[in-house]
Each structure stands twice: as C-alpha cells, then as structure tokens.
Amino acid sequence: MASRTPPSTADRAARTSASARAAGEKPRRRLSVDExxxxxxxxxxxxxxxxxxxxxxxxxxxxxxxxxxPLVYHxxxxxxxxxxxxxxxxxxxxxARFEEPLVGPLSERLHRVMGRYLDFVxxxxxxxxxxxxxxxxxxxxxTTAVIDEVRRAAQEQILTHLxxxxxxxxxxxxxxxxxxxxxxxxxxxxxxxxxxxEELQLHLVQEFVAALTLTAAREPALAGELxxxxxxxxxxxxxxxxxxxxxGLFAVxxxxxxxxxxxAGGPDDGATQAAGAAQAAGAAQAAEAAGAAAE
Amino acid sequence: MASRTPPSTADRAARTSASARAAGEKPRRRLSVDExxxxxxxxxxxxxxxxxxxxxxxxxxxxxxxxxxPLVYHxxxxxxxxxxxxxxxxxxxxxARFEEPLVGPLSERLHRVMGRYLDFVxxxxxxxxxxxxxxxxxxxxxTTAVIDEVRRAAQEQILTHLxxxxxxxxxxxxxxxxxxxxxxxxxxxxxxxxxxxEELQLHLVQEFVAALTLTAAREPALAGELxxxxxxxxxxxxxxxxxxxxxGLFAVxxxxxxxxxxxAGGPDDGATQAAGAAQAAGAAQAAEAAGAAAE
Numbered sequence: 001m002a003s004r005t006p007p008s009t010a011d012r013a014a015r016t017s018a019s020a021r022a023a024g025e026k027p028r029r030r031l032s033v034d035e036x037x038x039x040x041x042x043x044x045x046x047x048x049x050x051x052x053x054x055x056x057x058x059x060x061x062x063x064x065x066x067x068x069x070p071l072v073y074h075x076x077x078x079x080x081x082x083x084x085x086x087x088x089x090x091x092x093x094x095x096a097r098f099e100e101p102l103v104g105p106l107s108e109r110l111h112r113v114m115g116r117y118l119d120f121v122x123x124x125x126x127x128x129x130x131x132x133x134x135x136x137x138x139x140x141x142x143t144t145a146v147i148d149e150v151r152r153a154a155q156e157q158i159l160t161h162l163x164x165x166x167x168x169x170x171x172x173x174x175x176x177x178x179x180x181x182x183x184x185x186x187x188x189x190x191x192x193x194x195x196x197x198e199e200l201q202l203h204l205v206q207e208f209v210a211a212l213t214l215t216a217a218r219e220p221a222l223a224g225e226l227x228x229x230x231x232x233x234x235x236x237x238x239x240x241x242x243x244x245x246x247x248g249l250f251a252v253x254x255x256x257x258x259x260x261x262x263x264a265g266g267p268d269d270g271a272t273q274a275a276g277a278a279q280a281a282g283a284a285q286a287a288e289a290a291g292a293a294a295e
Numbered sequence: 296m297a298s299r300t301p302p303s304t305a306d307r308a309a310r311t312s313a314s315a316r317a318a319g320e321k322p323r324r325r326l327s328v329d330e331x332x333x334x335x336x337x338x339x340x341x342x343x344x345x346x347x348x349x350x351x352x353x354x355x356x357x358x359x360x361x362x363x364x365p366l367v368y369h370x371x372x373x374x375x376x377x378x379x380x381x382x383x384x385x386x387x388x389x390x391a392r393f394e395e396p397l398v399g400p401l402s403e404r405l406h407r408v409m410g411r412y413l414d415f416v417x418x419x420x421x422x423x424x425x426x427x428x429x430x431x432x433x434x435x436x437x438t439t440a441v442i443d444e445v446r447r448a449a450q451e452q453i454l455t456h457l458x459x460x461x462x463x464x465x466x467x468x469x470x471x472x473x474x475x476x477x478x479x480x481x482x483x484x485x486x487x488x489x490x491x492x493e494e495l496q497l498h499l500v501q502e503f504v505a506a507l508t509l510t511a512a513r514e515p516a517l518a519g520e521l522x523x524x525x526x527x528x529x530x531x532x533x534x535x536x537x538x539x540x541x542x543g544l545f546a547v548x549x550x551x552x553x554x555x556x557x558x559a560g561g562p563d564d565g566a567t568q569a570a571g572a573a574q575a576a577g578a579a580q581a582a583e584a585a586g587a588a589a590e
Contacts, residue, residue, distance in 0.1 A: 133439070134429055134434060134438075134439045134442065139429060139434055143429075144428070144429045147429065169487075169489050169490065170490070173480060173483055176479060176483060177475075177476040177479050177480055177502075180472075180475045180476060180478070180479040181472040181475060181476060183475070184471060184472050184475040185468060185472055188468055188471060192464075194464050195464065195465070203509075203513070206509065207472075207506070207509060210505055210506075210509055211502070211505075213541070213544070214498075214501065214502060214505055214537075214541075216544060217537075217540040217541050217543065217544050218498070218540060223544060223547040223550070224547065224548075224549075226544065226547070226550065227547055227548065227549030227550045227553060228549070230549070230550060230553035230554060230557065231549055231552070231553045233553070233557055235556060235557050235559060235560050236560075239557060240557040240558075240560065242509075242512075243554055243557040243558050244557075244558060244560060245512035245513060246508070246509075246512050247558050248512065249508070249511060249512050249518060249521065252518040252519065252521070252522055253519075253522065254519075254522030254523070254525070254526055255518070255521065255522045255525060257526070258522060258525035258526045258528070259525060259538055261530060262525065262528055262530050262534060262535040262538040262539070263535075263538050263539060263542050264530060265530050265531075265535065265539060
C-alpha cells in the first residue's frame, strides 16, 4: 500500500489561512479570481472528503479558506454547487489513479492501481461514502453522473489492460461486477476498518483473476487470452499466490473426493466421466504432494 | 427460470375499474378504508414497477385505481409517500422470495432463489432501477433504508443456508460483495437484456460458489465447510457444471504450463516447488484426458 499522499493544496491553504488568522494577519496578497476559486474548491474537497455533506457548512468552508461567507457565495451559488464541484475534482483525481503503464504482469498492474484506489478511499472516502451508499442528502443527477463516469473510466482502463480487441458482453459485465465488488468492499471497510488495507488490496486483485478465469471457462474465445495472461504472471505475484492457495485446498480431507464426483459428470456421461476421473487422479496426486511438501 | 407471476391484485383492480368505467358503471360496492388503501398501494406498486417515479403521476394512480385525485390525497400526503410505501411492499415481496427450505445441495437452493429474484427484477425492476442506480428523484433516507433492509435479508438468508456458526468478517464480506454483483448484473441486464435470464441465473450461482471457494482458500477454518458443501453437490447442478467448465480450461494450450510455473512458487522455494510440480503433473494428466474425452 502506498503511504498517504502528501498534504494537499487544501491542507496547506487551510493551515496558512488559519495561522494567518491566529496571528491576526491579513493574507499576504489578494488571490486572483481563478486562484480564489481553486482555493475554495480545494478547501471544500478537503472538508467534504472527511465529513458527510450535511456536516459541512458554508461557514466551515469560509473559515477554512480564510474567506468571508459572502465571498464564498460570490463564487458559488450554494453548498450543493461546491459539493458537486468537489466531487468532480475527487472523481478526476480518482480516475487519474487508475492510469497505469501497460507493462508487467497484469495482476501486478492491478495491484498497484488498487493500492492507489484504496489510498484514495482511506483519505477521501469517509465524506463520500454516504453518497455511494445512497440516500445522501447531496445526491443528485449530477453526483450520479460523476460517479458513473469514474466507474466507466475504471472499466475502460481495465479493458485496455486486458488488451482484448472486442470484449464480449460477458467480459464487460465481469469487469463491471468486479468494480461493484471493489466499491462495496471498500465501503464496508470504511465502516469498521476491520482488516489491513493490504489484505483487501490483494484479495480484490485475486477476485478479479478468479472472475476472469470463470469468464474464460464459459467463453472459449477468451481461453487463449487467459493462457497469455497466466504466462506473464510471476509466481510471487497475486496470481501465483492465488494458485498456491487454491492448490492448498486439495490437501483438505474430502475436497478431492467431492471434486472427483462433480468432475465425473452425470452417471450416463461417459466422456466427461473419463475426463473427471483423470482430473481427480491429478488432483489426488497434487494433494499428496502438497501434503508431503507441507511436512 | 420461473414464468411471470400471475396478474397481481393491482392488475386485476386496474382492469376491473377500467372496464367498470368503460361500461359507464359505478364500482359495485364501496371499498372499506383498509381495502381502498391496499388497492391504492397495489395500483401504485404496479405503476412504479414499470416506470420511473417521475413518469408516474397521482392522476395516473387515481385513474388506474378508478378513484379521484382528492381521494388518493385523502389516503396519502403525496406521490413520494405512495412511492415509498410501494417500495416497502416491493422490498417485502423480494425478501420473501429469498426464503428457501434448508434442503438439498446449496447451489441448487441458491439457483431457485436466483430464479425468483431475477423474475422479480424482470417484472418490478424497470421502475426501481433508477433508485438502485442512484440519482433517482425519489431517493430518500427512507428508500435507502428499504433497500438496505432487503440486502441485509439476502445476506442473512445466505448465511443461514451456509450454516456456519460464527461467520468470519471475510465470509460476510464475500456474501455482501456477491449481493452487489447480483444487483449490478441484473441492473445491467435490465438496460439491454442481451443474454437469456437463465444464463445470468446460472452464472451468478457459479460466481457465488467461486467466491466461497476463494474465501475458503484464504481462511483455513472454512476449508472443512467447503468440503461438506462440495460433498452435497450434484454433478448436474451449477457446481458440477462449474467444475467441468474449469477442468476444460486445462485442455487449452498454455494454461497447464503457466499454472505449473505459478504453483511452483518462487525460485528458492523448494517445498512449494515440489507441490507445484506434482500439481502440474496432475493438471497435465487431466488436460490429456479432457482432450481425449472431447474427441
């Protein structure tokens, strides 16, 4: 997991103005119109990232920016407009974190992206969680559009990395469902922070690999792509660790036997029965070896 | 997939009043206060299930119920109240569909539940989709509470069927994330209806089985539960089909080789290397057999 991002513009702006006020000084120079607008957005983003919108007032924003209430209203018609602008900036920042060079094993690229995503969740999530959970007082057609745009950007980034020319509906749905998984998982994490973020990061990547494998098992056209993907992976990366965790299950009493029966197919299905039996023999051998290796 | 549910009370009420009006008749008898309230809710539920709330007016509801606009207002303060009551009823109906006897293979129970769930999505989803997608004009703290209650009911039902005494945080999260997957998958399906609903039904169940397997691979305490679960499954059920689909991947050139390298672990890891090599030998054998069986 990457460490927290360095203090944002808003942090610095808020601190500068706070210390200026504490010392009874005026800010050194007037900000230009553009600078002031940017400063107000940065301060609002910082506050809205930490607290739900109903707990942030225009007065809070004005105070943190070292500005007057009328000055804030001069730039923005009200709190909702500032909230939506903050959310748009947060969305842009989040989308930028999905960008990753098309280099190296896929699961390691995704692992780095998820590190940046979860870092964002940790620092900006508390305030925006209500919006994602639904029922936020600040929800609107505009906020939904911003969130959908981030989801769309995430989906397109992933499809770009998969480098599959014409992704099937099934594959697009797999990616979209995994994004929903990442969202809900990070929202649940924000509520209780019960596991280290590094674990979520690894698990989400492994769940993506598993979802991709399942999709390839259903869509023969994807199986070759899965083979290339697996060939590029490193044993010490998320996929390698997943493969070994799954192989470990074969050492658990009863699992090989149950999988054997399932792989054999229905009682009248000779062909799959043969395949299943062979598969089971392989699994049994793997289980034996895993047991021996563990000793 | 189950066929569409029989015409609802609202359908019948709407048709009766429409034909009564067409014939210039008065309804045969006055409805009691309770009956009228229930009738208005049933009619509203029917309309709100088909169209987003902004496309349903109090006049539409009054007309469909064969009632006057003032009469509707006599029972409900406004459209939002009727919408929320309709959603509550829809939520109750949906939660009731999750109930399933604790009998038979787990994946087949879930398959039946998903059949009823997707049937509900097909008949009620079009109107409530905007709410789940976020940004609906009708979203409120109350609508969010109703939706969360349905999700909670789904999660508890699944955990009851898993029959694991004290489900870990990881397992609860797996179930919650899978519910999010089911939601987003059915919302995407509503938007384009591009695949047969039976496919979604099977895939969602198989994704649950895969998610459970992944969780067990991470949590040794769950591996025994996974073994019992697998032992109860039928070869012709969703899990059996999943096992054979996944086994089929081993016949794809390159996959066995890649998995072998990953299973072998890091270059200095002798023990896992041995396990990995054995695993690979088994996989190769399975691939050979699968290939032979396919001929």
